[in-house]
Amino acid sequence: xxxxxxxxxxxxxxxxxxxxxxxxxxxxxxxxxxxxxxxxxxxxxxxxxxxxxxxxxxxxxxxxxxxxxxxxxxxxxxxxxxxxxxxxxxxxxxxxxxxxxxxx
Amino acid sequence: xxxxxxxxxxxxxxxxxxxxxxxxxxxxxxxxxxxxxxxxxxxxxxxxxxxxxxxxxxxxxxxxxxxxxxxxxxxxxxxxxxxxxxxxxxxxxxxxxxxxxxxxxxxxxxxxxxxxxxxxxxxxxxxxxxxxxxxxxxxxxxxxxxxxxxxxxxxxxxxxxxxxxxxxxxxxxxxxxxxxxxxxxxxxxxxxxxxxxxxxxxxxxxxxxxxxxxxxxxxxxxxxxxxxxxxxxxxxxxxxxxxxxxxxxxxxxxxxxxxxxxxxxxxxxxxxxxxxxxxxxxxxxxxxxxxxxxxxxxxxxxxxxxxxxxxxxxxxxxxxxxxxxxxxxxxxxxxxxxxxxxxxxxxxxxxxxxxxx
Numbered sequence: 003x004x005x006x007x008x009x010x011x012x013x014x015x016x017x018x019x020x021x022x023x024x025x026x027x028x029x030x031x032x033x034x035x036x037x038x039x040x041x042x043x044x045x046x047x048x049x050x051x052x053x054x055x056x057x058x059x060x061x062x063x064x065x066x067x068x069x070x071x072x073x074x075x076x077x078x079x080x081x082x083x084x085x086x087x088x089x090x091x092x093x094x095x096x097x098x099x100x101x102x103x104x105x106x
Numbered sequence: 107x108x109x110x111x112x113x114x115x116x117x118x119x120x121x122x123x124x125x126x127x128x129x130x131x132x133x134x135x136x137x138x139x140x141x142x143x144x145x146x147x148x149x150x151x152x153x154x155x156x157x158x159x160x161x162x163x164x165x166x167x168x169x170x171x172x173x174x175x176x177x178x179x180x181x182x183x184x185x186x187x188x189x190x191x192x193x194x195x196x197x198x199x200x201x202x203x204x205x206x207x208x209x210x211x212x213x214x215x216x217x218x219x220x221x222x223x224x225x226x227x228x229x230x231x232x233x234x235x236x237x238x239x240x241x242x243x244x245x246x247x248x249x250x251x252x253x254x255x256x257x258x259x260x261x262x263x264x265x266x267x268x269x270x271x272x273x274x275x276x277x278x279x280x281x282x283x284x285x286x287x288x289x290x291x292x293x294x295x296x297x298x299x300x301x302x303x304x305x306x307x308x309x310x311x312x313x314x315x316x317x318x319x320x321x322x323x324x325x326x327x328x329x330x331x332x333x334x335x336x337x338x339x340x341x342x343x344x345x346x347x348x349x350x351x352x353x354x355x356x357x358x359x360x361x362x363x364x365x366x367x368x369x370x371x372x373x374x375x376x377x378x379x380x381x382x383x384x385x386x387x388x389x390x391x392x393x394x395x396x397x398x399x400x401x402x403x404x405x406x407x408x409x410x411x412x413x414x415x416x417x418x419x420x421x422x423x424x425x426x427x428x429x430x431x432x433x434x435x436x437x438x439x440x441x442x443x444x445x446x447x448x449x450x451x452x453x454x455x456x457x458x459x460x461x462x463x
Contacts, residue, residue, distance in 0.1 A: 038373065048410050055407040063421070066396035067389065068428070073405055073421040078414025082407070095137055 022080050022097040029053035031089040039055050040095065056084045110229045111137040111158035111424065116148040116174065116441055117190075118166040122213075126161065126190075145169030147459050156216050158231055164191040164198055172198075175205045185340040186230045190216060199266065203383055209307055222309070229378060230416040247299060248327055250306055253386050255279045256367075259430045261310035267304035274298070275315040281326070291318035293328060299330040307390045324384070331355045357383050357461065364457045369424060371433075372397040385441070397430060397439045420450065429454040433461075 025040035033054030042048060055071070063070045074083040081096040114404055115126045123141040130139045133257045133301045137158070142148035146169060150162070160178060164171035171189065178185060187207045191198060192214070216223045241266060251274065256281035265272045265286075272286030272294065280382065284295035319326070332355055361369060361383050368384035370393045380397075382390030404416050419430035427442045432455055442450055 022413070051410045052407055055403050056411070059403050062396055062399045063404070066392040068393070068396070069395075069423055070421045070428075072382045073419065075407065075419050076417040077408050078417060080411060080413035082413075100117075 023049065023052075024060045024091060024097050025096045027053060028087065028092050029057060030058065031088050033057040036090070052082065052095070053093065056082065056091055060084070060086065060091065066097075108402045111135060113137045113139050113159045113227075113231075114148060114151060114157045115139060115161045115328060116143075116145065116166075116171070116437075117141075117163040118143055119163075121162075126157060127145040133224055133231070135228060135231055137231060141217065145171070145174040149181075150178060151180065152185070156366060157182075157185060157405075159186045159227065160189045161190050161227075164189060164193055167183060169304070172205065175202065175207060179206050179242075180334070188227065188230070190301070190443075196266070196305070203305050203307075204282070210305070210444055220404045221238045246305070247301065247304075248331075249282070249329070250388070251276075252384070255281065256386065260313060262312055263306055264309050265298060265304055267301045270301070270304075272298045272301075274313060277311065277313060277315070281323045282321050283315050283319060292321065295319060295326055296330050296333065301331075322359070322362070328355065328358050328362050330356060336393070360457055360460055362421045364453055365446055366457060367443050368393075368455070368456065369461070370394050370397060371440075372439065373436045376399075377435075393439055397437050400430060401432070401437050404455070418452075418454075420451070431455065431458050433458055 007051055019040075021044065021046045023040045025038065027038040027040060027049055028036045030036055033050070033056070035046070035050055035053050038049065059073060059075075060070055063073075070086065072083070072085045074081060077098070080097050081094075083094045083096070084091045114379065115123055115129060115130070117123050117126070118144060123143065127141065131457075140151060140157075142151055145166060148160070148162075151157075162174055162178075164170045175189070178187060182252060186212065189199075189202045189207050190207045190211050190213060193214070194212060194214075202210050209226055211223060211226075235322070250263070254263065254276050256279070257349045260277050263274040263276065265274065270287060272284065274281060274295065275283040281295065284291060284298060286294040286298045289297055301451050331449065357369070366384065368382065368390075370385065370390050371381045372394045373380070375398060380390065380394035382394070385393065399414075400419065402421065405445070408414065408416060416432055419428075421428045421430075422444075424444070427445060427446070427450060429438075429442070429450060430442045431438045438454075438461065440457060442454075
C-alpha cells in the first residue's frame with residue numbers, strides 16, 4: 003500500500019529532466035543577456051552560462067586569428083547558432099527533433 | 107609630400123661605391139644615397155640618422171658584412187637590407203638569408219640584370235615599413251609554395267640551388283608558370299620540387315606572365331610527392347621513412363580530392379601533437395589550440411543545457427567555412443573555401459573517416 007505515493011507523492015525524488023530552451027537571446031561582449039525570447043520558465047542562470055560560453059568560443063577564435071561571423075554548435079538534441087553582433091552576439095536555440103532539418 | 111628615402115651603401119671598394127651611386131641615382135624615387143667603406147662607419151651612420159635601406163658587401167676587412175648584418179638586424183629591425191656580394195658560394199647566400207636579409211644579389215648578376223635589380227630595390231623602398239615579417243629559415247620548398255598560395259600572393263619566387271636558378275610565377279595564389287633547367291610549365295615545377303635544398307627570394311609580381319600551368323598547385327604537389335615516394339622506395343630508404351612519407355602522400359591526396367583547404371587533427375591534451383595539412387605550421391598550432399579550447403567550452407555548454415553529445419560545429423567568416431568534428435581519438439578541424447559547393451558536412455565526415463585509415 004502507498005506504493006504510488008512513494009513514486010509520485012511529494013516525497014518522491016523528481017526526475018532530473020528539464021525542457022530544452024527554444025528561442026533567442028542577445029548578449030553583450032561579456033556574455034551578459036540583454037534580451038531574450040526564451041520562455042521565462044527556463045532557468046536564467048543556464049541561459050546566462052550559454053551566453054558566456056558562446057562569447058568565450060568567439061573570443062578564443064579571435065585570439066587564434068580566425069574571427070568568426072557565425073557559429074553553429076550541433077548537439078544531439080539542441081542546435082545553438084550564434085551570430086556576431088556589434089561585439090556581442092545573437093544566439094538562437096533550436097531543440098532538435100526527428101523532424102528538424104539536417105543542416106549541411 | 108613624398109618622402110625621400112635614404113640608402114646606405116657599404117663596401118670597402120671606393121670605386122664600387124662610386125659606381126653604386128650612379129646606378130642608384132636611376133631609381134625612380136630618387137633616394138638620397140650615402141656610402142661607407144667600413145662596417146664601423148656604417149653602424150655609426152645608422153645610429154646617427156634613419157635610413158630605409160642598407161646595401162651591404164660581405165667580404166670586408168675587420169668587421170665583415172655578415173657581422174654588420176647581425177648587428178643591424180638586432181638594432182634596426184625595420185631597416186631593409188640587401189646583400190650585394192662577389193662571393194658566389196651558395197653558403198653565404200644561405201647564411202645571409204638566415205640573418206633575415208631581404209635580398210641577395212651577386213655583383214656579376216646585378217650588372218647583367220640591372221633593370222631587375224633596380225625594380226627590386228624600388229619595391230623594397232616602397233614597401234610599408236610596418237607590414238610583414240622577415241626571417242624564414244629552413245622551410246621546405248613545398249611549405250614556401252603553399253604559404254604563398256594560401257596567402258593569395260602575386261609574386262615571382264626565384265629559387266637558387268648552386269648554379270641552378272629557377273623561377274615560379276604566382277598570381278593571386280595560383281601557380282601560373284615555372285621555369286627551371288631549360289624546362290617550362292609543369293615539367294619545370296616538378297623538377298624544382300626534387301631539389302632538396304637551396305635559397306629563395308621574392309621578386310616583384312609579373313601579372314602579364316603567360317599561363318602554362320593549369321592544374322591546381324595542391325594536385326602538382328601531390329604528384330611530386332608520389333614521384334619522390336616511388337623514387338625513395340626504389341633507393342632503399344628505411345621502411346619507417348617510406349611509411350611516414352606514404353601516409354603524408356595519402357593524406358595530401360585526401361585533402362586534394364575532397365577540395366578542402368586544410369585539416370588539423372587534434373588529439374586530447376597531453377596525448378600527442380596535432381597534425382596538419384594545407385596550413386602553415388604556426389597557424390596550424392593556433393587552430394589546434396582553438397580546437398582544444400572550443401571542445402572544452404562546448405562540453406561545458408552541452409552539460410549545462412543537457413543537450414547531449416556534440417555532433418559537429420559549423421562556423422564561418424568571410425574567408426572560409428570551418429567544421430569541427432569530434433572523432434574517436436581526435437577532434438578534426440577542417441577548413442573550406444567559401445566557393446566550395448554544398449554537402450560540406452558529408453564531405454567533411456568522409457574526409458575525417460578516411461584520415462587515419
